[in-house]
Amino acid sequence: MVLDSETTGLGTPIDFVEVAVVSSRGEALFDSLVCPSCPIEARASRIHGHTGESLAGERRFFEVYPELLDVLWEKRVVVYNAPYDRRVWDAAVGRLGARAALTGGLPPWECAMRAFAAYVGEHAKRGGCKNQKLPGGDHTAIGDARATLRLIERMAEGA
Numbered sequence: 001m002v003l004d005s006e007t008t009g010l011g012t013p014i015d016f017v018e019v020a021v022v023s024s025r026g027e028a029l030f031d032s033l034v035c036p037s038c039p040i041e042a043r044a045s046r047i048h049g050h051t052g053e054s055l056a057g058e059r060r061f062f063e064v065y066p067e068l069l070d071v072l073w074e075k076r077v078v079v080y081n082a083p084y085d086r087r088v089w090d091a092a093v094g095r096l097g098a099r100a101a102l103t104g105g106l107p108p109w110e111c112a113m114r115a116f117a118a119y120v121g122e123h124a125k126r127g128g129c130k131n132q133k134l135p136g137g138d139h140t141a142i143g144d145a146r147a148t149l150r151l152i153e154r155m156a157e158g159a
Contacts (some may be wrong), residue, residue, distance in 0.1 A: 001029060002152070003072070003079050003109070004145035006048040007088050009041030014088050016061055017050045020141035021071050026149055030071045031142045033058040037095060048139045061092045072106055080134050080148045082111035112148050119155050 006018040015036035021029045033050070035058040045051050079085045086109055117132045136147040 001072075001075055001077055002112075002145045002148045003077050003085065004141045004148060005085055005088060006050065006139065006141050006144075007044060008036045008038055009044040011041060012091075013038040014091050016088060016092055017044075017048065017055055018141040019064065019068060020145045021068070021077075022142070022145045022149055024149070026146050028142060030068055032064050032068075034064060035060050037061070037092075062096050065093070065096060069106075074107070076107065076110070078110045078112050078148065078152065080112045080137075080144065080151075081131075082109040082113075085109065112152055115155065116151060 001021055001023055003019070003021045005016050005020070008015050008017060015038050016034045017036050017040060018033050020031040023029055033055055035055045036052070037060065040050060040052055040055075113132055113134070120132065122132065134144060134147055135151060137144040138147070
């Protein structure tokens with residue numbers, strides 16, 4: 001399955017504004033807007049179009065967390081930029097405190113961006129692989145999750 005999110009930005013504090021998970025066939029398993037616990041950076045808002053005002057009536061992360069955890073539990077999860085999304089996940093779950101269930105059933109997330117960078121052979125100056133923009137993404141969590149799935153399929157086909 002593929003997870004994608006839109007967030008409040010790159011700084012801290014950080015939170016989700018949208019989270020989606022699709023199956024290996026592209027079916028939406030989870031798709032929700034999220035009212036963030038912190039302000040949305042202007043740059044992030046320009047990218048995904050969400051504002052604090054537009055998300056004011058949406059559920060908070062603690063309200064979507066049980067359903068999302070159930071979808072992800074003990075599943076192989078691929079994320080386009082896994083280290084970033086996992087940082088946001090860890091921050092959001094950390095704010096839940098005692099309300100958070102054990103997340104031991106969540107295996108490490110696999111990073112499609114690193115696989116894509118290796119696939120196209122672009123290396124960063126400090127070693128490793130250079131970050132790659134997601135081809136075909138539309139800056140919605142569901143759209144980017146499906147774009148990531150298409151990219152994985154394309155790499156698997158060797159195209």
